[in-house]
Amino acid sequence: MKKVLIICGPTATGKTKLGIDIAKKFGGEIVSADSRQVYVGRNIITGKDLPANLKPQISKLKWRDRYLKYYEVDGVRIWLYDIVSSGKEFNVSYWKECADLVISDILSRNRLPIVVGGTGLFIKSLTQSLSQIHVPPHSLLRIELANKSAEYLFDYLNKLDSIRAAILNISDRHNPRRLIRAIEISLSKTTINYEPTNYELFLIGLTAPRAELYSRIDQRVMDRVMAGAAAEDPILAADPPRWQFQEHQIARQQLTWFAKQPRIHWFDITSPSWQIEAEKLAIGWYNQ
Secondary structure, eight states: OEEEEEEEOSTTSOHHHHHHHHHHHHTEEEEEOOTTTTBSSOTTTTTOOOOTTOOOEEEEEEETTEEEEEEEETTEEEESSSOBOTTSOOOHHHHHHHHHHHHHHHHHTTOEEEEEESOHHHHHHHHSOOGGGGOOOOHHHHHHHTTOOHHHHHHHHHHHOHHHHHTOOHHHHTOHHHHHHHHHHHHOOOOOOOOOOSEEEEEEEEEOOHHHHHHHHHHHHHHHHHTTGGGTOHHHHTOHHHHHHHHHHHHHHHHHHHHTOSSEEEEETTSTTHHHHHHHHHHHHHTO
């Protein structure tokens, strides 16, 4: 069975850096599993951490009406950034379609796919079949909720389905259309069918004590402000404490989500030898 490595966990734990380090050793490529990084632009805000002026390359992999792109950083390809324009609909079903295309291509070239990210539902879609993704629109519900505020809709969703509410990014939490869609899916009576994956998955999770995680997030936000985040989102960049608080919320939600997921091998990034131990474990799995 073909092998796929997954590196997951909350924001600001160095998942992409570890992914690139391992990719260099294994001959691997990164597949981003981040719901904010699928959108074109906002590279600084969403932490794509790409070198200045680096341009994406167009692949031969076609998803629906477009060709997927990748960036090459330190000789390692990073896939599934910049899939759609900002404001366009994008969901876990779309991500899964793209991920399957990219993972199959990487494997066909005898390289190791390394899925890296903090969007739990994206990662879960690789391990379990989420058949409720294709829920049809609910016309009456949309009429009923049409004039409700984003705050009202998010509170409604949170009471209805706290897990789904927890995985929404900042943009989605303030977008009534996306909140109503999330409510539609949560209200659907369609059940989830779990099916075996076609890949042998190995999951590494990165974490840190809450205080250390918040400190890293705060520094990361300030670094992004200094890097020019105001050009991408002047309102968010003008209020770093508010931005930091929002990132803290995301981290708490990610910690809650991943704590409930099985088969993750966790590493505390404050431990001096964590990366050596993580890489050793991954090498042992890969060479089996």
